[in-house]
Amino acid sequence: MKLLVAIKRVVDYNVKIRIRPDGSGVDTANLKMSMNPFDEIAVEEAVRWKEQGKAAEVVAVSVGPQGAQDTLRTALAMGADRAILVQTDAEVEPLAVAKILKAIAAQEAPDAVLLGKQAIDDDSNQTGQMLAALLGWPQGTFISEAAPDGAGRVTLVREVDGGLETLSLALPCVLTTDLRLNEPRYASLPNIMKAKKKPLDVTTPEALGVSVAPRLALLKIEAPPARKAGVIVASVAELVDKLKNEAKVL
Amino acid sequence: MRALVLAEHDNRSLKPATAAAVAAALQLGGSVDVLVLGCNAAPAAAAAARLAGVARVRVCDDAVFAEVLAEPAADLIVGLADQYDALLAPATATGKNVMPRVAALLDVQQVSEIVAVVAPDTFVRPVYAGNALATVQSSDAKKVITVRAPAFAPVAEDGAAAVEAVAAPADPGASRFLERRVTESVRPELTAARVVVAGGRGIGSDGAFALVSQLADVLGGAVGASRAAVDAGFIPNDAQVGQTGKIIAPDLYIAVGISGAIQHLAGMKDSKVIVAINKDSEAPIFQVADYGLVADVFEAVPALIERLSA
Numbered sequence: 001m002k003l004l005v006a007i008k009r010v011v012d013y014n015v016k017i018r019i020r021p022d023g024s025g026v027d028t029a030n031l032k033m034s035m036n037p038f039d040e041i042a043v044e045e046a047v048r049w050k051e052q053g054k055a056a057e058v059v060a061v062s063v064g065p066q067g068a069q070d071t072l073r074t075a076l077a078m079g080a081d082r083a084i085l086v087q088t089d090a091e092v093e094p095l096a097v098a099k100i101l102k103a104i105a106a107q108e109a110p111d112a113v114l115l116g117k118q119a120i121d122d123d124s125n126q127t128g129q130m131l132a133a134l135l136g137w138p139q140g141t142f143i144s145e146a147a148p149d150g151a152g153r154v155t156l157v158r159e160v161d162g163g164l165e166t167l168s169l170a171l172p173c174v175l176t177t178d179l180r181l182n183e184p185r186y187a188s189l190p191n192i193m194k195a196k197k198k199p200l201d202v203t204t205p206e207a208l209g210v211s212v213a214p215r216l217a218l219l220k221i222e223a224p225p226a227r228k229a230g231v232i233v234a235s236v237a238e239l240v241d242k243l244k245n246e247a248k249v250l
Numbered sequence: 251m252r253a254l255v256l257a258e259h260d261n262r263s264l265k266p267a268t269a270a271a272v273a274a275a276l277q278l279g280g281s282v283d284v285l286v287l288g289c290n291a292a293p294a295a296a297a298a299a300r301l302a303g304v305a306r307v308r309v310c311d312d313a314v315f316a317e318v319l320a321e322p323a324a325d326l327i328v329g330l331a332d333q334y335d336a337l338l339a340p341a342t343a344t345g346k347n348v349m350p351r352v353a354a355l356l357d358v359q360q361v362s363e364i365v366a367v368v369a370p371d372t373f374v375r376p377v378y379a380g381n382a383l384a385t386v387q388s389s390d391a392k393k394v395i396t397v398r399a400p401a402f403a404p405v406a407e408d409g410a411a412a413v414e415a416v417a418a419p420a421d422p423g424a425s426r427f428l429e430r431r432v433t434e435s436v437r438p439e440l441t442a443a444r445v446v447v448a449g450g451r452g453i454g455s456d457g458a459f460a461l462v463s464q465l466a467d468v469l470g471g472a473v474g475a476s477r478a479a480v481d482a483g484f485i486p487n488d489a490q491v492g493q494t495g496k497i498i499a500p501d502l503y504i505a506v507g508i509s510g511a512i513q514h515l516a517g518m519k520d521s522k523v524i525v526a527i528n529k530d531s532e533a534p535i536f537q538v539a540d541y542g543l544v545a546d547v548f549e550a551v552p553a554l555i556e557r558l559s560a
C-alpha cells in the first residue's frame with residue numbers, strides 16, 4: 001500500500017510570534033520554522049507502517065515556499081521515500097491545499113492520505129476533512145491509534161469530546177492525527193545525509209490546475225487583550241479569603 | 251439571511267454549546283433553524299425547540315445517525331444547503347469533523363472557531379494558539395462556520411419553535427462505527443462547568459491526581475488537565491485543556507502543577523478568575539493568574555480542601 005503524507009512548514013511551536021504593529025499580519029521573517037507537530041506524527045505513523053511491512057511507499061507533500069524543501073527533507077530523513085513540493089509564496093487556505101492534495105492523489109493513487117489534525121499557525125482543522133470530501137473518501141479524524149487490517153480496511157481510534165471512538169474505514173481513506181498517536185523520532189545524522197539523495201520533485205499549483213486565490217480576506221490581525229497582572233498570595237488562607245471576598249467566586 | 255445550526259446533543263439533551271452557536275447565528279441578522287441528527291432524538295429536538303430565537307427545528311431521527319459519522323452527516327447538510335446562506339456548528343469534536351467536509355462539498359472556505367461576528371461576512375478568530383486574533387472577511391456566497399462556544403452567551407430557553415422531520419440520507423457505508431469508550435464522570439462537564447480544577451505533570455502520579463478531583467468536588471467543579479498529565483495517563487484524553495484540547499472559560503480555573511505553556515493557555519486564558527498553584531515562582535502560568543500561590547501541591551491542595559470543606 002502507498003501512503004501520502006501532507007506536511008506544512010510552520011513557525012516552530014516554541015517560538016513566540018510577532019504581530020506587525022500595523023495589524024497587517026504576523027511577521028515570520030527570521031523566525032525558526034519547523035514541521036507542523038501533528039504532521040511529524042503523521043510522517044512517523046506512515047514510516048512505522050512501512051517498517052512493519054504494512055506499506056510499501058511513503059510520499060511526503062508540502063504546499064509552500066521554497067523553504068518548505070527543508071521540511072520535506074526532514075520527512076525524508078524520518079523515512080519517507082520521496083517528496084513533492086507544490087511551490088508557491090502565496091498563503092494557501094485549507095480548501096486550496098485540499099484541492100492541490102486531491103490533484104496529487106490523482107497522480108499518485110495512494111491507499112491512504114495522512115495529515116495532521118490541525119496546523120498550529122492557522123489552527124483551521126479543516127484540510128483533511130476537505131480532502132476526504134473532494135475525493136469522496138471516508139475520513140478518520142483526530143486519531144490516536146490506527147492499524148490497517150491487510151484486507152482493505154483500517155481500524156482506528158478517534159479522540160472525541162466524551163472519550164474515544166473506534167471506527168473501521170474502507171481504503172482508500174483520509175486520516176488526521178492527534179497528539180497521542182505516536183512519538184515522532186528524531187532523524188539520525190546518517191539518515192539526514194541519506195535524505196539529501198532522495199527524490200524531491202517540485203511542481204506548482206498552476207501546473208496542477210488549482211487556483212490559490214484566497215476566499216478569506218485578512219482585514220486585521222491583533223494581539224488578544226492582555227490579562228491584568230495578578231498577585232502572589234502568601235498562604236492558602238489568603239487565597240481563600242481573596243476568592244471569597246475580592247473575586248467573589250466562592 | 252437564513253442560517254442553519256447543527257445541534258450538539260446526546261439524543262436525550264442538548265449540549266450547551268448549541269445555545270452558544272445559535273447566539274452566534276442570530277448575530278448574522280436573519281432567521282435561524284437548528285438541525286438535530288440523531289436516533290431516538292425527540293428529547294434533544296424538543297430542547298432545541300425551546301432555544302430562544304430559533305425559527306424551526308429540523309430533525310433527522312434515524313438509525314443512520316445512531317452515531318453521527320461525518321460522511322452521511324455532511325451529505326444530509328449539503329442536501330439542505332440550498333435553503334440557507336450560512337451553515338454553523340459549535341466547534342466540538344463533531345462540528346470540527348463534519349463541517350469542513352460540508353464546506354468542501356459546497357466549494358466554500360470554512361471559517362473555523364469564530365469568537366465574534368463583526369458583520370454577516372466578517373468574523374474574528376484566534377490563530378497561533380490564541381496569540382493573535384484575525385479578523386477575516388469571507389467572499390464565499392455561502393458561509394460555513396464553526397463557533398467557539400465560550401465566546402458567545404447562550405440564548406435563553408423560552409422559545410417554542412416548530413419541529414419537523416427531515417428524510418435520512420443513504421449511508422455511504424465506507425465508515426463503520428465499532429465502539430465508544432465514554433469517560434464516565436459524576437462531575438459537571440468540563441465545557442459547561444462554572445469551576446474547573448486542572449492538574450498537570452507536577453501532580454506526579456496517577457494516585458496523587460485524586461487530590462485534584464477532591465478539590466474539584468469540594469468546589470462542585472469539573473476536572474481538567476494539561477497535555478502532559480493526559481500523556482502520563484493520570485486522566486483520560488477528554489480532560490485535556492488547550493490549543494488542541496478543550497477551550498473553556500469558567501468563572502474560576504485553578505491550575506495545579508501546570509507550567510503554563512502557550513498551548514495550555516490557549517484553552518483557558520479567557521477564564522474569569524485564574525488561580526495557579528506551582529512550586530516554581532518563575533512558571534509562566536503566574537503571568538496569567540489573578541492569584542498565584544507558590545507552593546508544593548501536596549501541601550497546598552490538602553490545606554485548600556480542608557479550608558473549603560470547613
Ligand SMILES: Cc1cc2nc3c(=O)[nH]c(=O)nc-3n(C[C@H](O)[C@H](O)[C@H](O)COP(=O)(O)OP(=O)(O)OC[C@H]3O[C@@H](n4cnc5c(N)ncnc54)[C@H](O)[C@@H]3O)c2cc1C
Nearest residue numbers: 450451452476477478492493494495507509514529530547
Ligand atoms: C502541537 C502541540 C499542541 C499542544 N497542545 C496542548 C494542549 O492542548 N494542552 C496542553 O496542556 N498542552 C499542549 N501541548 C503541550 C505543551 O506544550 C506543554 O508541554 C504541556 O502543557 C505541559 O504540561 P504541564 O504544565 O503539566 O507540564 P510541565 O511543563 O512539565 O509543568 C509541570 C509544572 O509542575 C510544577 N511542579 C512540579 N512538581 C510540583 C509540586 N510538587 N508542587 C507544585 N508544582 C509542581 C513545575 O514547577 C512545573 O511548572 C501541546 C504541544 C504541542 C507541540
Ligand SMILES: Nc1ncnc2c1ncn2[C@@H]1O[C@H](COP(=O)(O)O)[C@@H](O)[C@H]1O
Nearest residue numbers: 006007063115116118119124125126127
Ligand atoms: N500548506 C500545506 N502543505 C501541506 N500540508 C498542509 C498544508 N496546510 C495544511 N496541511 C495539512 O493539513 C493539516 C491540517 O491543516 P489545517 O486545516 O490548516 O489546520 C496539516 O496538519 C497538514 O497535514
